Amino acid sequence: MKSFYTITLSICIAALPGCQRSEEPDEPEAEITVPAISLEHVNPVTDISRMMSNITELSSDAFGGREPMSEGERLSLEFIESRFRDMGLEPLFGDSYLQPVELISIEADPATVRMTFHMNGQDRFVRYEDEMVAGTVRVVPESRVESSDIVFVGYGIVAPEYGWNDYADVDVEGKTVLILVNDPGFATQDPALFKGNAMTYYGRWTYKYEEAARQGAAAALIIHDTEPAAYGWEVVRNSWTGPQFHLHHDDDNMNRASIESWVQKNIAEELIEAAGLELAKLEKQALSPEFKAIELGSTMDASVQNQVFRSQSYNVGALLPGSQRPDEVFIYTAHWDHIGIDNTVAEDEDGIYNGAVDNASGIAALLELAYSFSALPRAPGRSVAFLAVTAEESGLLGSANYANDPAFPMNATVGGINMDSMHVYGPTNDVVVVGYGSSELEDILEDKAASQGRIVKPEEHPERGGYYRSDHFNFAKKGVPMLYAEAGSDHAELGPEYIKAKSAEYLKYRYHTALDEIDGDWDLRGLAQDIELYFHIGIEVADSDDWPEWYEGNEFRSIREYSLKN
Numbered sequence: 433m434k435s436f437y438t439i440t441l442s443i444c445i446a447a448l449p450g451c452q453r454s455e456e457p458d459e460p461e462a463e464i465t466v467p468a469i470s471l472e473h474v475n476p477v478t479d480i481s482r483m484m485s486n487i488t489e490l491s492s493d494a495f496g497g498r499e500p501m502s503e504g505e506r507l508s509l510e511f512i513e514s515r516f517r518d519m520g521l522e523p524l525f526g527d528s529y530l531q532p533v534e535l536i537s538i539e540a541d542p543a544t545v546r547m548t549f550h551m552n553g554q555d556r557f558v559r560y561e562d563e564m565v566a567g568t569v570r571v572v573p574e575s576r577v578e579s580s581d582i583v584f585v586g587y588g589i590v591a592p593e594y595g596w597n598d599y600a601d602v603d604v605e606g607k608t609v610l611i612l613v614n615d616p617g618f619a620t621q622d623p624a625l626f627k628g629n630a631m632t633y634y635g636r637w638t639y640k641y642e643e644a645a646r647q648g649a650a651a652a653l654i655i656h657d658t659e660p661a662a663y664g665w666e667v668v669r670n671s672w673t674g675p676q677f678h679l680h681h682d683d684d685n686m687n688r689a690s691i692e693s694w695v696q697k698n699i700a701e702e703l704i705e706a707a708g709l710e711l712a713k714l715e716k717q718a719l720s721p722e723f724k725a726i727e728l729g730s731t732m733d734a735s736v737q738n739q740v741f742r743s744q745s746y747n748v749g750a751l752l753p754g755s756q757r758p759d760e761v762f763i764y765t766a767h768w769d770h771i772g773i774d775n776t777v778a779e780d781e782d783g784i785y786n787g788a789v790d791n792a793s794g795i796a797a798l799l800e801l802a803y804s805f806s807a808l809p810r811a812p813g814r815s816v817a818f819l820a821v822t823a824e825e826s827g828l829l830g831s832a833n834y835a836n837d838p839a840f841p842m843n844a845t846v847g848g849i850n851m852d853s854m855h856v857y858g859p860t861n862d863v864v865v866v867g868y869g870s871s872e873l874e875d876i877l878e879d880k881a882a883s884q885g886r887i888v889k890p891e892e893h894p895e896r897g898g899y900y901r902s903d904h905f906n907f908a909k910k911g912v913p914m915l916y917a918e919a920g921s922d923h924a925e926l927g928p929e930y931i932k933a934k935s936a937e938y939l940k941y942r943y944h945t946a947l948d949e950i951d952g953d954w955d956l957r958g959l960a961q962d963i964e965l966y967f968h969i970g971i972e973v974a975d976s977d978d979w980p981e982w983y984e985g986n987e988f989r990s991i992r993e994y995s996l997k998n
Contacts, residue, residue: 468755468810469809469810471808471809471810471812471971471975472971474808474809474971475964475967476800476801476803476804476963476964476967477803477804477807478800478803478804478960478963478964479800479803480956480957480959480960482800482803483796483797483799483800483956483959483960484796484950484954484956486515486792486795486796486799487788487792487793487796487950488950489511490508490511490768490788490792490795490796491786491787491788491792491948491949491950492786493784493786494507495507495508495786496772496773496784497770497771497772497773497784497785497786497787498768498769498770498772498787498792499769499770499771499772499773500535500743500745500769500822500823500826501535501743501744501745502772504772505745505746505769505822508768508769509530509746509748509768512748512768512795512799512820513529513530513748515799515802516529516748516750516802516818517529519750519802519803519806520806521750521751521752521802521806521818522750522751522752522753523749523750523751524749524750524751524817524818524819524839525749525839529748529749529750530746530747530748531746531747531748531749531833531834531837531839532744532745532746533679533744533745533746533747533822533823533829533830533833534679534680534742534743534744534833535677535678535679535680535742535743535744535745535823535826535829536571536677536678536679536680536740536741536742536743537675537676537677537678537739537740537741537742537743538567538568538569538571538675538676538678538738538739538740539674539675539676539738539739539740540566540567540568540673540676540736540737540738541736541737541738541739542560542561542673544574544735544736544737545560545566545567545735545736546733546734546735546736547560547564547566547693547732547733547734548732548733548734549582549702549703549730549731549732550579550730550731550732550733551702551703551706551730552706552730556702558695558699561669561673562696563695563696563698563699564653564693564694564695564696564699565668565669565672565673565693565694566691566692566693566694566734566736567672567676567691567692567693567736567738568688568689568690568691568692568736568738569676569678569685569688569692570684570685570686570688570690571678571684571685571686571740572684572686572738572740573737573738573740574735574736574737574738575690575691575735575736575738576690576691576733576734576735576736577608577650577651577690577691577732577733577734577735578733579731579732579733580606580607580608580650580651580731580732580733580734581606581607581608581727581730581731582607582608582609582610582703582727582728582730582731582732583602583604583607583608583609583610583725583726583727583728584609584610584704584714584725584726584728585598585599585602585604585609585610585611585644585725586598586611586612586714586717586718586723586725587611587612587614587615587616587634587635587640587718588609588611588612588640588643588644588652589615589616589634589639589640589643590643590646591626591632591634591987592990593985593987593989593990594626594721595721596616596634596721597721598718598723598725599643599647599725600724601724601725602724602725603648604644604647604648604649604725605647605648605649606648606649606650607649607650607651608649608650608651608652608653608691608731608732608734609644609647609649609651609652609653610653610655610695610700610703610728611640611644611652611653611654611655612654612655612657612660612715612718613635613637613640613654613655613656613657613660613661614631614635614660614661614895614897615631615632615634615635616718616719617629617630617631617632617635618631618635618660618895619660619715619719620719625719627869627894629894629895630868630869630894630895631894631895631896631897631900632987633900633908633909633987633988634987635660635897636897636900637654637694638900640652640654641654641688641689641692642688644689645687645688645689649689650689650690650691651689651690651691651692651693651732651734652689652691652692652693653693653694653695653700654693654694654695655694655695655697655700655711656668656694656695656696656697657697660895662893662895662896662897665696668694672694675741676826676827677823677826677827677829678827678829679829679832679833679836680742691734691735691736693734697711703728703730704728706728706729706730707726707728707729707730709726709728714726745769745822745823745830746822747819747820747821747822747830747833747834748768748819748820749817749818749819749820749834749839750802750817750818751815751816751817751818751839752805752806752808752811752812752815752816752817753811753815754811754812754813754814754815754816754974755810755811755812755813756813756814757813757814757815758814758815759815759840759844760814760815760840760844760845760846761814761815761816761817761839761840761844761845761846762812762814762815762816762817762845762846762847762848762970762973762974763816763817763818763819763840763845763847763848763849763907764798764801764802764816764817764818764819764848764849764850764851764966764970765798765819765820765821765831765848765849765850765851765903765904765907766791766794766795766797766798766819766820766821766850766851766852766903767791767794767820767821767822767823767824767825767830767831767852767902767903768791768795768820768821768822769791769821769822769823769824769825769826769830770785770786770787770790770791770792770825770948771785771787771825771944772785773785774946777946781946782946783946784946785944785945785946785948786946786948786949787948788948788949788950788951789853789854789856789938789942789948790852790853790943790944790948791824791851791852791853791854793853793854793856793959794851794852794853794854795820796854796959797851797854797959797962797963797966798818798820798851799818800963801818801963801966801967801970802818804963804967805818805967805970812970812971812974812975813974813975813976813977814846814973814974814975815840815974816970816974817839817840819831819834821833821834821903824852824902824903828901828902828903828905828906830903831903831904831905831906831907832906834906835906835907835909835910842907842910842911842912842995843911843995843996843998845907845912846912846973846974846979846980847871847873847912847913847914847915847973847979847980848904848907848912848913848914848915849873849904849914849915849916849917849966849969849970850902850903850904850907850914850915850916851966852902852903852916853918854919854959854962855918855919855920855958855959855961855962856951856954856955856956856958856959857919857923857930857931857934857953857954857955857958858923858924858925858926858955858957858958859923859924859925859955859957859958859961860886860919860920860921860922860923860924860931860958860961861885861886861887861920861922861923861924862881862886862887862888862889862920862921862922863877863881863886863887863888863889863917863920863962863965864888864889864890864891864892864917864918864919864920864921865877865888865889865890865891865915865916865917865918866891866898866899866902866916866917866918867891867894867898867899867916868888868889868890868891868894869890869983870899870908870913870982870983870986870988871913871914871915871980871981871982871983871986872913872980872981872982872983873913873914873915873969873973873980874888874915876969876972876973876980877915877917877965877969880964880965880968880969880972881965883968884961884964884965886920886961889920889921891918892921898916899916902916904916908988909988909991910991910995911982911988911991911992911993911994911995911996912992913980913981913982913988913992915969917962917965919931919935919958919962920958934953979996
């Protein structure tokens with residue numbers, strides 16, 4: 433439905449030359465409804481040189497890798513806010529463009545991490561980093577469990593929409609749960625089971641820890657297996673050791689399990705063999721919704737001592753108020769942070785993680801969209817928000833903070849688009865959707881892409897759960913349909929092999945290294961293509977009465993339906 437303005441005219445005949453005021457009562461005001469200016473064919477004001485300038489500044493050495501709580505954060509926030517101000521956009525957070533994000537750093541002291549299994553009267557000490565990593569999200573100096581019974585709970589999933597409950601008929605209060613990684617669909621490759629090869633939210637390690645806590649478990653151990661996890665043990669060891677950032681909660685995360693851990697697969701096999709069982713057979717049993725959790729007859733002692741630090745970072749956001757339904761919003765997101773500086777390198781080495789692609793490119797795209805919306809001949813019917821979030825690299829914390837304390841309620845947030853590590857290698861014939869088959873935003877994307885002569889493709893490796901690894905995920909968890917698309921895989925002039933080679937080179941040498949800097953081979957025409965797509969999707973949703981829905985069977989659909997009723 434197109435938007436209309438209502439113009440009310442007060443007509444006073446006496447005001448006309450030669451006329452006298454009538455003694456009769458005033459005529460009622462006449463309402464004339466005229467069509468608003470159509471936004472259907474308005475194009476974005478994308479400027480490639482401006483995008484390159486913004487990426488260049490954000491990824492310069494002066495910004496020091498844009499680490500939260502650093503001088504690089506101050507510069508980044510000033511840079512983004514100043515541009516929002518120059519566009520004439522309103523602050524997203526009342527009278528401020530900034531939203532405080534209270535962060536907590538919890539670092540386990542390696543010398544204090546202990547885990548021991550008591551199996552058949554024998555003690556099995558499990559080595560930290562080599563055989564397990566363990567910690568806690570509880571904000572406490574020490575966390576421990578003692579003589580905790582161990583229960584194998586299959587995939588540790590409670591999914592009513594799939595008729596699945598691995599915790600049915602078992603009480604794990606105060607116990608330790610042993611959990612398989614990923615979900616049953618991946619193991620079977622059966623598209624009728626969960627989503628087959630494509631990982632669902634229930635396959636993510638974050639969900640498994642959260643569900644274990646909801647079930648009252650004292651500790652949760654995820655069994656690492658490279659193929660279903662989509663990464664090797666070195667990723668687990670490197671990612672889950674050292675400082676771990678979390679959001680502040682009033683209960684200091686005391687609702688979570690005391691110990692959260694990964695264990696190597698051979699350790700899990702030892703535990704299960706001590707119970708006279710085989711992991712391979714249990715894995716097969718866990719593929720059925722009829723699976724029942726199994727008490728292993730072993731117990732665990734585990735403890736960790738922590739260093740805890742509290743600090744504050746910021747999200748920064750701007751708003752174009754809607755002309756008719758300003759209380760409803762379409763949102764664009766991108767994270768401004770990166771990894772900062774590695775101070776352990778030699779003086780003659782480059783230790784600055786500039787993050788040009790990840791994610792100065794996304795912030796440049798966010799700003800281009802903001803420029804384009806601020807230049808519209810009129811505002812869309814709904815509001816449009818532009819949100820740059822902090823601490824994505826630390827676990828999507830800035831977006832989680834916003835989702836928990838939003839400028840607009842989640843049930844008034846119609847949908848959105850997230851931008852992370854944008855395409856810098858030229859125009860493409862296609863668009864790749866991460867989490868393909870999620871929501872009706874993809875229908876709009878296909879229509880707009882077709883007008884560019886492009887096709888929409890699913891991601892190549894849906895089993896890796898990419899949809900759950902960037903900031904849109906925190907909105908999806910609240911029920912908001914979010915689109916997350918990536919660079920096309922087929923270069924319009926040089927073919928798919930060019931994109932494949934460039935992507936492989938980036939992942940091998942530049943991703944999360946000091947080499948993520950502007951490259952002479954960059955061609956931002958592809959980025960301009962994608963911004964045009966995202967602009968027209970936002971226009972269509974923001975200037976209509978429609979509410980894009982999750983597709984039937986999506987794990988977030990019921991959350992959305994509930995939120996819209998409350």
